[in-house]
Amino acid sequence: MSGFDRSRVVGVSDEELDEYTCGICLEVFVNPVVTQCCQQTYCHECIHNWLSENNTCPNDRKKLRPRGVSPAPRVLVNLLNKMKVKCDFYANGCESVVKMHELSQHIEYCDYNANRKCKTCHLAIDGNTQHNCIDNLLIQNQSLRNDNQRLKAKNNKLSMKGVISLARKDLDNYEVRSKSRMSSSEVNKCIERSQEMIILLTVVNKK
C-alpha cells in the first residue's frame, strides 16, 4: 500500500475524500502524479508499480509509458499537504491531529514514539533508559571529538601523499639532470635516495 490511510484523515467527508483517493491502492494520494492520456491521478509509487508490469493506462487501457506520467498540479499537492491527519501513533494513544506536511516532524518528537527525539536536546531517546539531556550531550560531544580526530588523521595521510608525489617529482628532475651536467654516479645516488624515500613513505602511509 503506497497511499495514506483514509481513516486517518480528519474533517473531510467520505464523498470529498474520494476526490483524493488513488484508484490503485484506494487510499489518499502520496506523491500524486497525473496520466497524460486521461488526466487520472495516482500515487507515484502505485502507477510506477503498475507500469512495471503493464504498458497500458489502468483507467482507459490506452498505451502508457512511465514518461507519459507527470507530477500532479501544485494546487492538489497543497490541498493534500494541508489535510489534517491523525498521528501514526494514534492507536498507542496519541491524540494529535496535524497537517499532512507536518506529520513527519510531529512523529520525530511524538511522546508515543519509542524512537523519538528529545524536544530539549534534539537527540534520539533510547526507550529503555531514563533520558538525560546532559549525559546525551556529553556522549555526542565525545563522538564529535572522535570524528574530529579521525578527520585529522585522514588529513595527515593526505599530506603524506603530497610528500610522496614531491619525492617522485624530485626523482624525475634527477633523471632530467642526468642528461646534462651531473656525473652518473651522483645521479644514481640521488635516484637511489629518492626511491628509498618513496618506499619509506609508502610504508608509513599504509599504517
Ligand SMILES: [Zn+2]
Ligand atoms: Zn495509490
Ligand SMILES: [Zn+2]
Ligand atoms: Zn489513461
Ligand SMILES: [Zn+2]
Ligand atoms: Zn503523535
Ligand SMILES: [Zn+2]
Ligand atoms: Zn534531551
